[in-house]
Amino acid sequence: MKKSVLFGALTVTGLVAGAAQAATLDEVKERGELNCGVVTGLAGFGAPDANGVWEGFDVSVCRAVAAAVLDDPTAVNFVPTTGQTRFTALASGEIDMLARNTTWTFSRDTDLKFDFVGVNYYDGQGFIVPTALGVSSAKDLDGATVCIQTGTTTELNLADFFRNNNMSYEPVPIETNAEGQQQYLAGACDAYTTDASGLAATRATFENPADHVILPEIISKEPLGPLVRHGDNEWADIVRWTLNALIAAEEYGVTSANVNELAAAPGSNPEVNRLLGTEGELGAMIGLESDWAKKAIAAGGNYGEIFEKNIGENTPIGLARGLNAQWTNGGLIYAPPFR
């Protein structure tokens, strides 16, 4: 009987691992659909709208990749993943890429066998507390009950933060952001901690956002970015350079409004020409058509447009560009040259 359990587990892994082998690009093309892992629901970053259509900052990356590869930004099968299930889903081949506010860390890049293709949001971990609690600093949280999503880097940062400051706390493990929000609003925890962007997005959905304050301390670096499996470098290149194309497009002033016009004929800026495929053969080098970047940009706009539309200052989430401004504006967002 002990054996049957062992082999049962082996069967599942064996079958699942078997699927992960073939070249991802060919598989996606054959399927005609991109399997993209996203968050289970985080306003602004990835959530279905009233019609069930997924939208958000991370979702736009999936759509851009689908547009570049399949020429159809809607050919995406969104797979909602929790903090605990996301890595298994990617490692097993259930999804082709993961675009779900996931922090780039050493062990995830090496030991877990993933490739982070870049950073689409520079974030840090913060705390949100009810204003009524009268807490003005995270250092005042000694003895507090803190809601925390399990299986995340924030969970580890939280343990380290309280340990370093010689404070005690009671973790309340939760599975998804929605659950955390419900527990926090019910008062089952004094504070909720996750990436500061996530806190802003969550607070925007509260009935009275003003009753809650995000504490000033940012206790960690959280570079969030899309990732793919280790080993399929061609596929990693496609996802990496699609993200870079969106970023470069903003830098060179290519927007969803003027991309078709710019791509119609070679213009005066050779970098834009190479990006949009009117000059050179960059598309062929990664196994795509020459106008792949044009399609990706047309899908949802450039990086700046995606930011402003989903999480920018004119949205309920209201995040400033800050660290996520272009390098030319003093931020960290920077795409390597297209040549």
Next chain:
Amino acid sequence: MTTTSEPPKAGFHPSQLIYDTRYRSLTIQVIAFIALMLGLSWLVSNTVANLQALGKDFDFGFLGQRAGYDINQRLVEYDSTSSHARAALVGILNTLLVAVLGCALATVIGVLAGVLRLSKNWLIAKLMAVYVEGFRNIPLLLWILLIFALMTEATPQPRDFREGGDAAMILGDTVAITNRGVFIPAPFWGAGAGILLAVLLLSLVAIFFWRRYAHRTQEQTGRILPIGWGTLGLLLVPVTVAFLALSLTSGRQVQPVLATGASEGMTLADYAGSQQAINACTVPFSTESLNLRRLMRANDLRFNLVPVADGAEAIAAAEAGRCNILSLPASTIAASVPAGAVALSDTITRGNPVEFERPILGGFNFEGGLQLRNSLIALWLALSLYTGAFIAENVRGGILSVSKGQTEAAFALGIKPSRTMRLVILPQALRVIIPPMISQYLNLTKNSSLAIAVGYMDVRSTLGGITINQTGKELEGMLLLGLFYLVTSLVISGAMNVYNSSVKLKER
């Protein structure tokens, strides 16, 4: 004579393997077995090859690495610097805790509901039918989530217990029901707790012999001794007497509070004012520690507790400067006061053999006492109610399996109805009830892995959840998890089988 002939002694032909019914089934079994083994070896080699292709190795070294995450409910010492193996142990103990609590409550609920469903009282019988059908036919996960939602949404937050809030503690300010759990008083063991425990054990032994004596007397003479009252008396009287005696002799002893760097006759409040921080060396879970904390709380002091094993270690810690206040357990020699320590004018009493610490509202939450987290309560209640419904049906079936003639015969002999049930019906029903009960216990234990739905940190959440996620060792983690549930289930069914063979029908 010569007409009788020997049966022809034919040699064995390979074709007999198929055409001879004596060998055919054997042939089929051998072929099926080989096919099965080939299938298995294909699965194993496929897994090995794919793991290699993914660049993942198969080893259990991750168990020794630092876990890095915190767990709220821990029955053994654990913090974020402990290893993944330790985290798994914490999870295993949490699983076993909820399984044991669940099995016990489910049995009580199940037996009650099963008996009451056969009641002649129409209302009670129908109510029990509604309970059984309601819980049996709705998925367990829904019940867990429903009870958890009720516990968190319908109960007050700790801060509502502050002055001006609309919530209050119950049972003489000893129990607080909050949306983070139920806080109840926690027992602390003082001097003489060992004696108390010994008395309790002796009472249990005495109860055993009393019951045996009573049964034997009844069998031999027919005289019925008061078993229930005797048991109750033996259980309560010696322990109460011992508790009172110990309390009177040592419990009210006054004990000094020692402080380093204090001057003679200082009060605790004055001393606290002269120090940067108060660090108190105490033996955890001792009544001295409890009484010292009560004193410090009464003075509105903020303090850190430095746990020490005994008086000698407390003195060493005070001399090393790790703490500046200490209370010495009774076993310490009174003269061996640490260098530079002076008794304050405030004193504490040694405390009774057992004292209870009440939960007190602290900064964010209740402090002290025992916290039964909502996740534990929701999981426990849901598992018990759900499994109880199945057990109720087993019990009902068992009772119905005993023929009505048994009851009538017992009544004809003039045996009271309650005794009829206990001495005639149930012993016969048990042999029908026990075997399905074993699988209900197994179900409950395995169903406890739904704990993650309410954030209860069982082994599925620690080893099978966070550890796997942080280390990427899915296969190893899941194998260990499977092994744990397998071993637990086999142990439970083994133990229940032993009990089953003791109650089953014995034929001579």
